[in-house]
Amino acid sequence: MAIDLKAVEQLATDQSSLKAAAGLAKPAKWSGVGASQDGALIWGECAGSGANPYRVMADLRDLGNKCTCPSRKFPCKHVLGLLWLNAEAVVPFVPADTPAWVSDWLGRRRGTSAAKPASSAPSTGEKDLRAARAGEPEVAEDPKDVARREAQAAKRSEDTERAILDALDALEQWIGDQLRMGLAGFIDDATARCRRIAARLVDGKAAVLAGRIDELPSRLLALAAGDRPRGAVVELGKLVLLARAFRATPRDAEIRRAVAASETREVVLADPQALRVDARWEVLAEQVQTRRDGLVSQTTWLLNLAATGPRFAMLLDFFPASAGRRGSVFTPGERFQAELVFYPSQQPLRALLMRRDASGETSALEWPAPDTALSDALTRPLLAEPWVIETPLLLPQGRIARDDAGQTWWRSDDGMATLPVASEVDGLLCGTELTRAAAIWSGNRLTVLAAQSPWGRIGSHE
Secondary structure, three states: OOOOHHHHHHHOOOHHHHHHHHHHOOHHHEEEEEEOOOOOEEEEEEOOOOOOOEEEEEEOOOOEEEEOOOOOOOOOHHHHHHHHHHHOOOOOOOEOOOOHHHHHHHHHHOOOOOOOOOOOOOOOHHHHHHHHHHOOOOOOOOHHHHHHHHHHHHHHHHHHHHHHHHHHHHHHHHHHHHHHHOHHHHHHOHHHHHHHHHHHHHHOOOHHHHHHHHOHHHHHHOOOHHHHHHHHHHHHHHHHHHHHHHHHOOOOHHHHHHHOOOOOHHHHHHOOOOOEEEEEEEEEEEEEEEOOOOEEEEEEEEEEOOOOOOOEEEEEEEEEHHHOOOOOOOOOOOEEEEEEEEOOOOOOOEEEEEEEEOOOOOOOOOOOOOOOOHHHHHHHHHHHOOOOOOEEEEEOOEEEEEOOOOOEEEEEOOOOOEEEEOOOOOHHHEOOOEOEEEEEEOOOOEEEEEEEEOOEEEEOOO
């Protein structure tokens, strides 16, 4: 059970509470975060101005909530912050036994006079929830209250969209300022400048776009010094295109995902029009990156070995860096039958693992041939989504080698295509005949995920 960000916005009493909650939706602010076994109850302790943290709890079934802070707002910013953590999966809500203070709150909700003694063993969240529900009579909602809530929700949605549009106006003005002042100065001071505009975007509810801009300096520094001005122009141009696409269609789920927030897992799975693909998949590689916001992104790239459906799938997960390295459920090179549900997109890529079949045939299958010419594979995604940063590619037969200057290149066997490789490639990948190669194209460099050769599969670190 989960809540989406829209529901959090609807709960907020005013815009200032929602803004304060966004500031609290950070892993460093919280401790003791957990959930009941059925996910209906969530809780956590939020650091405040005093010595002791505030205890915050919520029931996702009816959005009942409680916080030990003295705020007169209901719900307070701490409750909204806890719900925000859950909606955006900022931290993992690990199933655990219900703390005594959550059980006490549930007892008061059902109107009993005696709370459970602290020394007694805590019950599971499911048992507490059933007991709490038992004494709660069914009450018909007043149609006026329903209409009032819907009107408030519509107003908040309108305010959110206006805030995003204002933030995008500030972004375009900022981009114009960087171009007027000169790219050399921008590249030298990119970290500080990007951090300032990213903070403005967070205030304007464009959190995803803010994260992208926060990571822009590291992408520029990864380029050779001579390539950075061109890279900066491309990056800034993509931001302008994304901002204008949002203005044109602010309710488009794909564009909103790139600017404000992604749909929750529950929303995607409940969408009857979501693309579902049941096929045999191969794990190409896993990429783990620590972001500037304190989260770690764990990306698993899959290759569809079947003849139909999207060629690639990307499984994306986030967790706080403070939690340490998490083990992966996938091993590069393994193959399995699974059903994936893709997020709505013109070019479906990000997906959710709906079902994984551990049984079935495990015999080797050849990678499929590229289903389009390389020139089309490089340009077609930009026609649909010109603001994308990375595009997965299936390359035809070729080799990876270094030139006299030490630069690494991939070159097709027919000599018709040559592409630069992002980093130094060692081991079997360099110089070996590659019958197929799967890579990520970032607009100016390839990052090889895995390849096949006449002698078998080669991983990116082999």
